[in-house]
Every structure is written in C-alpha cells, then in structure tokens.
Amino acid sequence: MAPVLVLAAIGLVVVIPLILLAAIPMVLSIGLVVGGLLLLGVSIWAGIEGLAALERWLERDPRFRR
Structure with missing residues (x-):
C-alpha cells in the first residue's frame, strides 16, 4: 500500500503545478474580457454624454436658432 501512496504523492507534485500553469491563461483571458x-x-457612456453636450450647445448657439 505504501508504494501506491508514494506514486500518488509524486503524481500530485506533477499534476498540481500543471493545473496551476493551465489556469494562468484562463485568468488572463477573463481579465481581458472584463477589461474590454x-x-x-465607458465608451458608450462617453458617447452619450458627448451627444448630450452637442445637443445643449446646438440649443444655445444663436447660429442654429430659427
């Protein structure tokens, strides 16, 4: 029974770092998706704010009044 436990421990020493290394790209890709x-x-919000500012400017500018 003892050799089986030794082999299992050696397998864990190999498998756990491989799983951790495989998780690095997943974490990076999730971070990139969230950042995107x-x-x-933020870009959509800034566009809406810009259009609202343009509308306010068009309403106040005498060149555009009828």
Missing part, C-alpha cells in the same frame, strides 16, 4: 467590457461601457 468595461472599456466598451
């Missing part, structure tokens, strides 16, 4: 979605949201 955040950037998209």
